[in-house]
Amino acid sequence: MHIHRVCRHRVAAHVSSTSSPADLRFFRAGLEAAAPWATGCTRNSLECSMTTPKMTDRERRQYLTAVFADVLDRPHLDLGDDFFALGGDDAKAGELVRRVRREWGVDLDRPVLREHPTVAGLLGFLSARYPLPDPKVVLALRRQGGQPPLFCLHAGSGFGVPYMGLQPNLDADVPVYALQARGLVGDLELPASLDEMADDYTEQIRRVRPHGPYRLLGWCLGGRLAFEIGCRLRAVGEPVELVALLSAFPPDGAPLPDAEVMLRNMLTPPALAEADPELAALCRLPLDHAALHEYFQRTAHPMRRFNARSLAATFEVYRNNERLVRTPVRRTFDGTLLCLVAAQHEPAAAVAAWRPFVTGEVDARQLPCRHGEMMEPEPLRAIGAVLSAALRPHEGDHGEETDE
Incomplete structure (x- = not known):
């Protein structure tokens, strides 16, 4: 996933000429929560602007x-x-x-x-x-609602912010939480393995909701994380109502690109098949931060507010996630998968890829967008419609509680 999409598509959705002051504050709080160093806010202002999950x-x-x-x-x-x-x-x-x-x-x-x-x-x-979840990892995009919450797992960028555009397209009764990678906020060690990351996120999710039913969604790497977390929850007997994968497949054995290729992938605008020659020339390690910043400013690149430290931290998260997403699938999910694939993939390919790792069905559907466009407004509306139908409670769901 291109990192700058985290900023660009949210700017389009929330910082338009028709945005209200509340929209702008919501966008800014979400961006600061994901990357406080990109906006120059302090740790104290970060803690004030962030929506703390569940309750303080x-x-x-x-x-x-x-x-x-x-x-x-x-x-x-x-x-x-x-x-x-x-x-x-x-x-x-x-x-x-x-x-x-x-x-x-x-x-x-x-x-x-x-x-x-x-x-x-x-x-x-x-x-x-029941300790509170880590606010550096769990963002509460919408706390209110009587239904079980939807937990959205970050893509390769590590940011939870892109899912801000999804929650308006879901039923208002569904709380929405996004998980973002450690390492974006503060000097935290990056996970050494996909298992370590999935174990951590499972614990954070259970701090928000100790028991199921659970609803999980993920784009790209986030889809793999949703699968892994769903497996862990089912292994301890918890009900998992939804595991939805957005353009996510088991690894195909492709080698890890070298660092400069990953850097170009991270910074290339989604409208382009590849970086323009000037940007490509700047994607050399060690980075010339002054030259790259000047290019960002001159071209109004969405990462123009990132300083050298923030850019380096984001790249390290991205590079680590590129390594982790190549981890072979070793678990089996006891349930059904919902797979929404990009236009370049056929639904049958998702069914064939995931069927060996699922005890239930693989429900695969195609969206009219490319992989990198999944978080754009139009695809999010389509994703929201599919998810809303899947999440809508049926008569008899979530029956009466006892107090014994």
């Missing part, structure tokens, strides 16, 4: 306090007030347990509430057992 500790405390007070029909209570001493009985305890479990997706029953009957005590128990 403060929001968890406020929510529990409000639910305790509502169930007990009291106008106010303190963090140390005992639920049962204030009139809580088994019926009210059952109502509180159901509401917290439905909101957070956690394992909670009345015996736990009896052991931790205060807001402070229950918050401490839940925070220890």
Whole structure:
């Protein structure tokens, strides 16, 4: 995937002449969350602008306090007030347990509430057992919604930002989270293997939603990650409702390109089959950052705001992901795959490629776009329509909970 598409197509979608101030703030927050060094923001401003997944500790405390007070029909209570001493009985305890479990997706029953009957005590128990996800990895694009969330896995670029364009094309009741690569924000070590990356993301997803059903989506490398995470979740007995792959195939044995070829691929505009001669000449290592920056400014390249450190970090993530995506498939997914392929591939090719690694069916469909255009507005509308139909709950889904 060309890195600059992360910026270019979002600029087209969110920074148009008709964008509202809210649209611009949303775009800027998403871009800063993915690459704070590209916009010159500090760590503190990054933490303020980022949408923290699920709830912050403060929001968890406020929510529990409000639910305790509502169930007990009291106008106010303190963090140390005992639920049962204030009139809580088994019926009210059952109502509180159901509401917290439905909101957070956690394992909670009345015996736990009896052991931790205060807001402070229950918050401490839940925070220890269900830590918050890492905000450098998990971006909450839309937290609201009553359906199970859709988790979107990054492509080779490592950015979760491109999926910002998908969530308006999904049913409003579906929360949407995007995962982005470690190494884009802060000096974090890159994963040494695809297994390490998939294990990490599985843990982060389960911090947002401890139990299924799960819904997973990924473009290119992200498709492979969705497959790997789906396998892990099924292996521990969790229901996986959707694994959707966007232009993603098992590795075909192609060798890893050399570093300068990968750099050209990363920087070439999507409208071109290859870099123009001037850009191609600048894609030499070690990089002449001053000359490359001047070219970016003069041509209004979407990466013109990236400084030398940010460009180097992005390239290292991209190069590492190019290596990881070539990892042979060793697992089998216990379920059905939905494959949306680009125009240059036939659906039958996706079925043949993935069928050996799936116990269920491979539902493959073709989109009228190239691989690199999957995150453009028109393809995203088509992808959103297919996903919305697949995600729409059917009668009898997600049945009644018990509180025992």
